[in-house]
Amino acid sequence: MSRSQPNSAEAKWSGNAPMTADDGRKAPDAPGSTYPDAAQPEDEGGAQNSQRLRRLTLLLDYARPYRGRVVLAVVALVMSTIASLTLVYTLQPLIDKGFAGGQAGAVDRYFLQLFIVAMVLALATAVRFFAVTTLGERVVADLRKAVYNRVVGLHPSYFEANRPGEIVSRLTADTSVIQTVVGSSVSIALRNILTFFGGVIMLFVTNAQLMATIAIAIPLVLVPIFVLGRRVRRLSRSSQDRIADLGTLAGETLGAINVVQAFTQEDRERGRFSHSVEGAYEAARQRIWVRSLLTAVVIVLVFGAIDFVLWQGAKDVVGGTMTGGQLAAFVAYAVLVAGAAGAIAEVYGDLQRAAGASGRLRELLKAEAAITAPDDPQALPAPVSGRVSFEDVTFRYPSRPDAAALDSLSIDIAPGETVAVVGPSGAGKSTLFQLILRFFDPQTGTVRLDGLDLRALDPADLRKAVAFVPQDTVIFADSVLENVRYGRPGASDAEVERALTSARADDFIRELPDGIHTNLGERGVRLSGGQRQRLAIARALLRDAPVLLLDEATSALDSETEKAVQAALDTLMAGRTTLIIAHRLATVRAADRIVVVDKGRVIALGSHEELLAASPVYRRLADLQFATQSRAAE
Known part of the structure; x- marks a missing residue:
């Protein structure tokens, strides 16, 4: 099975900072501080717009290895834009010299030129589409791999503060937004920007007086783009957040479908999901409405200005100060400019959505592992004997800094020894396993394997020396x-x-x-x-592996199967250091020693009979936990 392994070379992640929403505020249900470079709230002014768009530099970083494809796309883009403008440029002599001038040869020549330019346009468009679309697919594929490779090596505490469903949404929904932008929207935006400015230049060349009138209308077009564009951006972020919540809810419910059905909560979950879907739809509806309004306003203003200018142009043609070919070319250029402005208004929202998605993905890429290999890790002896030692260990989980899971705990487990760990719920039994696997480091004290401090080892080498059988398989x-x-x-x-x-x-x-x-x-x-x-x-x-961790590995087995598997475990444990979180009497009695843990401390150590006589806590556990099993065995 091909699955990515944690990257031990990643830099240390500190602070357990949760992921944030696009505007820099904390993501839902994510306690703690935000990243220091997160964007500020959107209402702080237009200066934040360029800051958000700068997040798209992430895409440039991933496109850089494919410079050849980028250059090919840019060249094809420029060629297609020039071809579009040339098609319009050919209209003026075709009308003035061919149609109005009655020159049959000119008609043939200019229509041939139109066909040649159209072929160039077709070829350049096809090349641009292929280069840009494949570039988008490649960038997103690399980005997805990079994000997953980073996330799979992060510390378990990271997933306490950040929901796995939210992370999966970023891997899918956010990368899909970027795929759309890189594979389509960026190309559309660049093409229309070139067309817009090229068309404006040609409008001045064709008739500077009429173009001066259009220039007055341009600010009227730009103002609603930026005003309504900010509103689109806020609604786009809200829509993406609702979709992420939707995926998290669905994953959580379907992952526990047996519990849902056992408690006959299907209707309740249908209601919750329906409410979440409607919330996502409402957020999307508002976004679509504002984008529709933005498009309509831009088109009305642009074509209103063009209509006024053409009215003046028609009067100039009638008055003989302008030819019909010039007016036709001016109209065509004006239509190109108007269409380009409308397209830019549409893709502006996509670019803002991509900027938000890039910001969220960048947060994942910048998250760093708390447990890393030292610069010069020590090597475990070959073979590993399996001596495990806890020396005055105190540990608090990052999410619960006020409660000590282990408090000045010391245990020395000899190679090949089987030790059962018992204690009430919350006593710190599972924490021992967490520290042996070095998912966490203790705040004070030392955990050792064969005398070596675990912090001096490469975590990958350490974990290869440990086999783990969890209770929740x-x-x-x-x-x-x-x-x-x-x-x-x-x-x-x-x-x-x-x-x-x-x-x-x-x-x-x-x-x-x-x-x-x-x-x-x-x-x-x-x-x-x-x-x-x-x-x-x-x-x-x-x-x-020489060290075996068993979280009551036979707890889900029936009596007959348990005996068979216990025989296999006896073979497995022979010659290996084994720690067992024990819940069954047979497991406790088979251990070489029993460690009683309570409130993070070792309060008793010995055999079953010794502890029954000497430890009130163990005796109470035995009465509550093992009595039924003991009577059943008799």
Whole structure:
């Protein structure tokens, strides 16, 4: 299974700053500070417009490797614009010398020129379309890969402050906006800007007096573009935010569809989704209305000015101060200029949306990992013996800085020893696993593997020495083979099959439609909880790591299957350092030692019998948690 691995070379990310909305305000449900370079609120003035558009420089960074394609697109764009203006330029002599002058040869010559120019226009347009569209696809593909590669290596605390659904929306919706802009809108904008200014120049050349009148109307066109354009930008941002919320809601509900249906909450979720859809529609409707109004206002003002100017031109033709060919060419240039102005007004909103999307994607690209490899990482011994030590460790989660998850905790676990960790909910059991995997670093104290401070190791090397079986099993939407091979991507099919057999998973896999090649669906929905857990155990078996972390890996199994899998786990644990978050009496009794944790401290350590006699906390846990199991075993 091809999945990106965290990039250990990424710079350190600090501050746990959440993602922000396009205007620099905190994103919904995202506590904490914003990035220092986030844009200021939109109402602070027109100076912010250029600041937002400067965010499009992100696209230039990703287009730079494809300079040849950019140059080809620009050349084709210039050629197509010149060809368009040349078509109009040919009208004046065609009318004055060919039609009005009665020169048959001139008619033939000018129509041939028109055909040649049209062929140049067609070729240049085709080249421009191909170059620009493929450039847009390429830039967006590279941008998506870069964002995903960055996000997949970020620290777990980043996802506490930023919703995964929001991140996925940025990878899809925001990049789609950029794809539209790079592959279409930028080209349209540049072409029409060239056409606009080229047409204005030709209008002056054709008749400077009439053009002076049009020049008075140009500011009347620009004012509504910028005034209404700001309103379009705000509504576009709101629309994108509503779409992101919609995707988050749908993903959350469909990911928990069993719970939704078990509690008969289908109608409630339909109502929530419908309300969210209507909110997204209303935001889009307002945006479309303002954009429609902007387009209408620009067209009315432009064509109103042209109508007035043409009225004057017609009077000049009648008065003999202007030829019919000049008026026809002037009209054609005026139409080109008006059309270009209208197109610029339309794509201006797209460019603003792309600027907002680029800003949001830039935030992801600038987010840095909190856990990184040191400049000169120490190497683990070969082979790793598996001694794990916690030395006076105190740790607080970044999202809960006032509560110590571990408080001056010390444990030394010998190589090959099996240690069960028990304690009430919130005692800090799972935090031990988080620190061993170095998802977090302690604020004080040291965690060591084979005597080496974990902070001195490359996190990738450390994690290769650890196999982890979580209680909430993670199954990817892929085949059985690739899900198990996730533990060691280079493993052969035969090694995967042996791991499945050892995990007592081969029996139900043989019954699947395509055996080990059966796709298990999203989150393994085609399997039962016990089957998913056996696949996770097979994955850990294949990992073959010296340190094993088990978050009660048999909790979802029935009694018969548990005995079979426990035998496989006994084989797996032999010779390996094993930490088990224990919830079952059999697991506790099989451990070499039991560590009782409460409020982040080790309060007792010993065997089951020793702790029953010496630890009130363990005795209470045993009475509450293990009594039923003990009676069932008897």
